Amino acid sequence: MAKNNFDFKAVEKKWINFWEKEKIYKFDSKSKKKIYAIDTPPPTVSGKMHIGSAGSYSQMDFIARFMRMRGFNLFYPFGTDDNGLATERLVEKSKKVLSRDMPRDKFIKLCLDYLKKENPEFIKGWKNIGISCDWDFYYSTINAHSRKISQWSFLDLYKKKRMKRRDAPSMWCPECKTGVAQVEVEDKNVPSTFVDVKLKIGKEDLIISTTRPELFPASVAVFYNPKDKRYEHLKGKTAKIPLFDIEVPILEDERTSMDKGTGIAYCATFGDQTDMEWQKAYNLPIKEAISKDGKMTKIAGKYKDMKVKEARKKIIEDLRKGGFLVKQEKITHPVNVHERCGTEIEFVKSKQWFLKYLDLKKEMLKWGAELNWHPKFMKVRYDNWVKGLRWDWLISNQRHFGIPFPVWYCKKCEEVILAREEDLPVDPLKDKPPVKMCPKCKSKEFIPEKDILNTWFTSSMTPTIAIKLTDKKTQKKLFPMNLRPQAHDIISFWLFNTVLKSQLHFKKNPWKDVTISGFVTLKGEKMSKSKGNVVTPQEVTDKYGADALRFWAASSKLGKDFDYQEKDVITGKRLITKLLNASKFVFMNLKNYDYKKLKELEKIDKLFLEKLDFIIEQATRNFEEYNYSMAKSGTEKLFWEFTDNYLEIVKKRVYSGDRNKKKSAQYTLYKSLLTFLKLFAPIIPFITEEIYQEYFKKDEKIKSIHISNWPEAKNPKSANDFDFFCDLLAKVRQTKSSAKKAMNAECVITLTKQNKKALEGMLDDFKNVTNAKEIKEGKFNVEFIEQ
RNA sequence: GGUCCGUUAGGCUAAUGGUAGACCCUCUCGUUUACACCGAGAAGGCGGAGGUUCGAUCCCUCCACGGACCACCA
Numbered sequence: 001m002a003k004n005n006f007d008f009k010a011v012e013k014k015w016i017n018f019w020e021k022e023k024i025y026k027f028d029s030k031s032k033k034k035i036y037a038i039d040t041p042p043p044t045v046s047g048k049m050h051i052g053s054a055g056s057y058s059q060m061d062f063i064a065r066f067m068r069m070r071g072f073n074l075f076y077p078f079g080t081d082d083n084g085l086a087t088e089r090l091v092e093k094s095k096k097v098l099s100r101d102m103p104r105d106k107f108i109k110l111c112l113d114y115l116k117k118e119n120p121e122f123i124k125g126w127k128n129i130g131i132s133c134d135w136d137f138y139y140s141t142i143n144a145h146s147r148k149i150s151q152w153s154f155l156d157l158y159k160k161k162r163m164k165r166r167d168a169p170s171m172w173c174p175e176c177k178t179g180v181a182q183v184e185v186e187d188k189n190v191p192s193t194f195v196d197v198k199l200k201i202g203k204e205d206l207i208i209s210t211t212r213p214e215l216f217p218a219s220v221a222v223f224y225n226p227k228d229k230r231y232e233h234l235k236g237k238t239a240k241i242p243l244f245d246i247e248v249p250i251l252e253d254e255r256t257s258m259d260k261g262t263g264i265a266y267c268a269t270f271g272d273q274t275d276m277e278w279q280k281a282y283n284l285p286i287k288e289a290i291s292k293d294g295k296m297t298k299i300a301g302k303y304k305d306m307k308v309k310e311a312r313k314k315i316i317e318d319l320r321k322g323g324f325l326v327k328q329e330k331i332t333h334p335v336n337v338h339e340r341c342g343t344e345i346e347f348v349k350s351k352q353w354f355l356k357y358l359d360l361k362k363e364m365l366k367w368g369a370e371l372n373w374h375p376k377f378m379k380v381r382y383d384n385w386v387k388g389l390r391w392d393w394l395i396s397n398q399r400h401f402g403i404p405f406p407v408w409y410c411k412k413c414e415e416v417i418l419a420r421e422e423d424l425p426v427d428p429l430k431d432k433p434p435v436k437m438c439p440k441c442k443s444k445e446f447i448p449e450k451d452i453l454n455t456w457f458t459s460s461m462t463p464t465i466a467i468k469l470t471d472k473k474t475q476k477k478l479f480p481m482n483l484r485p486q487a488h489d490i491i492s493f494w495l496f497n498t499v500l501k502s503q504l505h506f507k508k509n510p511w512k513d514v515t516i517s518g519f520v521t522l523k524g525e526k527m528s529k530s531k532g533n534v535v536t537p538q539e540v541t542d543k544y545g546a547d548a549l550r551f552w553a554a555s556s557k558l559g560k561d562f563d564y565q566e567k568d569v570i571t572g573k574r575l576i577t578k579l580l581n582a583s584k585f586v587f588m589n590l591k592n593y594d595y596k597k598l599k600e601l602e603k604i605d606k607l608f609l610e611k612l613d614f615i616i617e618q619a620t621r622n623f624e625e626y627n628y629s630m631a632k633s634g635t636e637k638l639f640w641e642f643t644d645n646y647l648e649i650v651k652k653r654v655y656s657g658d659r660n661k662k663k664s665a666q667y668t669l670y671k672s673l674l675t676f677l678k679l680f681a682p683i684i685p686f687i688t689e690e691i692y693q694e695y696f697k698k699d700e701k702i703k704s705i706h707i708s709n710w711p712e713a714k715n716p717k718s719a720n721d722f723d724f725f726c727d728l729l730a731k732v733r734q735t736k737s738s739a740k741k742a743m744n745a746e747c748v749i750t751l752t753k754q755n756k757k758a759l760e761g762m763l764d765d766f767k768n769v770t771n772a773k774e775i776k777e778g779k780f781n782v783e784f785i786e787q
Numbered sequence: 788g789g790u791c792c793g794u795u796a797g798g799c800u801a802a803u804g805g806u807a808g809a810c811c812c813u814c815u816c817g818u819u820u821a822c823a824c825c826g827a828g829a830a831g832g833c834g835g836a837g838g839u840u841c842g843a844u845c846c847c848u849c850c851a852c853g854g855a856c857c858a859c860c861a
Contacts, residue, residue, distance in 0.1 A: 265861035585821030
């Protein structure tokens with residue numbers, strides 16, 4: 001291990017192989033140890049790992065490794081989330097096929113084959129940053145095991161009367177041509193035109209403002225606020241919509257805001273959420289102006305088949321020509337778009353499956369409150385989400401690739417025919433329904449459900465999917481799991497839905513604790529491909545190694561966004577080098593060392609060990625509270641004191657001290673270094689394993705540091721005379737520095753009587769480290785001995 | 788619009804009801820029997836206004852700025 005050729009890549013590879021071969025991270029279902037179960041986030045196989053994932057998976061791994069050393073039997077599975085668009089695209093691209101052109105089960109098979117081939121490479125990315133999952137407990141969210149559980153979830157919820165199929169307006173993406181759930185919709189500011197249009201009420205004009213004149217053919221009413229004096233006289237009258245000559249009633253409703261536009265809102269089915277509420281509240285007719293592919297329908301007359309924006313333009317044009325246009329104004333306003341493709345959401349009538357849950361808001365809040373959130377304030381996002389829910393969960397997608405609904409319909413009476421549990425997983429497109437005839441109408445013809453379950457419907461089952469990988473007896477012990485680690489962007493997606501499912505199925509939260517990681521930014525900005533400010537974990541590990549990357553990830557607290565800073569990675573690299581060199585020094589001086597013959601510890605050694613005990617205690621508490629960054633920084637701080645001060649202090653003693661004094665130092669060195677390694681092991685697993693194996697294993701016997709016992713504090717002292725010693729040492733160093741002398745310049749030191757007394761038992765060490773020939777008593781002074 | 792988080796040295800950050808600590812940068816010096824991927828020393832900081840307190844960077848209120856989540860979006 002010469003100074004410049006520490007080959008971290010070879011070292012990392014060596015230990016990854018070793019851990020795997022020796023099954024160091026194996027979950028032992030027969031063990032009597034207490035279980036600690038983690039619901040690991042299954043990443044999407046999409047090629048390259050993002051540094052944000054590298055960061056948050058590292059943070060999760062710090063906890064996992066700590067718990068393992070702390071004596072828990074760790075259930076730490078790993079999955080990949082492959083039932084979504086990302087995998088579909090990836091497979092289509094690499095196999096040069098189109099999923100739509102082939103039977104679903106065949107495409108799924110293709111995906112599974114692809115995963116089987118590519119997965120080792122993909123998973124390697126996680127192994128490379130030292131993630132210590134038990135890779136034997138692996139799942140893919142599209143494999144038969146997951147399909148079975150996801151479909152079972154549907155059946156169970158159907159039986160619990162939570163599943164409803166409705167033919168009603170719902171959010172629709174004209175680009176992806178599928179219904180979308182509320183969670184899949186996000187805001188986007190887009191430019192638009194606010195137009196003021198004249199409606200006729202008899203001979204009177206009524207001005208309305210709208211951004212969506214293309215919905216005029218679907219007009220069903222006009223509203224004003226009951227408090228609005230301006231329009232009181234219109235009550236009961238009708239207004240005429242220009243271009244389409246539709247007469248609509250003028251109604252009052254308090255949802256109309258008086259200060260928006262002219263205070264008159266026109267209602268078309270379905271322009272937005274309020275339109276839909278109005279439709280229901282006043283039992284207005286349903287008119288569809290926009291079709292599923294985002295084009296105008298026949299009720300739009302001459303605008304039929306035009307795309308929405310095209311029709312809008314044309315209609316504005318025609319309104320102007322007809323003299324109905326009073327004013328138009330360019331604005332930018334937020335609209336709902338599909339988070340996948342950025343396309344503006346329309347409300348379109350279609351048959352969709354919903355998980356009914358709006359009646360459960362109160363319970364949902366309670367479930368959220370029962371979780372231990374780390375950090376606490378992240379719970380607010382869960383609450384916000386629940387309070388803002390307006391739609392039942394739309395779980396059907398009109399897409400081809402994914403997990404099928406285990407459902408057929410009677411062709412004649414539309415009765416829902418469910419698959420039998422024992423037949424799961426099924427694909428209705430290929431498999432026959434479990435009945436020969438409809439139990440209701442005796443018809444013998446059935447139609448398969450073509451839709452697929454939304455990916456989150458499956459992802460929200462990860463605890464069950466993971467747990468069911470074990471044997472029956474173990475399963476009971478694993479639920480609820482201990483921890484769900486994840487990032488904050490998917491609290492409303494993954495976390496919320498998992499809690500919901502677990503509660504509906506099992507009446508229990510799926511886990512006790514939740515840790516929420518922050519986001520990685522670069523110069524304060526979110527990294528994104530479009531901005532071109534992406535740093536990949538590969539380039540970091542190539543340059544500095546996985547431990548350095550993890551060290552950086554450990555410098556940020558849970559819940560806090562953290563900026564990628566190369567200097568922090570470099571600081572980690574420095575620590576690693578220091579650990580290596582300190583170990584080299586320690587063991588250079590430990591030849592033929594036998595601690596058993598040690599009589600008594602020197603005072604300074606004892607003091608240092610007390611401080612170390614304090615750090616053990618602190619780090620343990622911090623790790624237990626998932627506060628790995630504090631644990632790390634405390635350990636780090638004392639470790640630098642260890643190398644900069646303690647090693648300097650005992651140097652001469654180990655070189656040439658008398659027997660017991662030397663042994664005392666040796667004992668302290670051995671003990672301290674091993675403790676530091678263990679405290680650092682969850683954060684930087686590679687270098688700690690390397691040093692452990694090289695120097696400690698032969699005496700410690702345990703196969704790997706990562707399954708060795710977490711250190712115990714015997715006699716912790718937060719502050720003691722070790723600090724006093726170091727302060728005094730610093731004072732001498734300061735004097736030497738300002739006198740422009742070398743640190744090892746020979747000198748004679750004068751200390752006050754009090755200080756000298758405090759150094760009792762450590763005076764020789766003090767002389768050694770300061771290279772003082774003599775310690776006199778008096779006013780503090782350092783005299784230099786001229787050469 | 789509601790809510791949450793943040794604002795600390797030139798940069799990036801940490802902790803804390805009582806002298807605010809690292810790292811990078813800068814300056815000075817040193818060292819080669821663990822380490823130049825080194826060490827020692829120096830310089831440098833709590834967004835603003837009130838309040839609670841013997842004492843506030845920390846607790847409370849308000850403001851400003853930045854970020855995020857949710858909602859509105861005729």
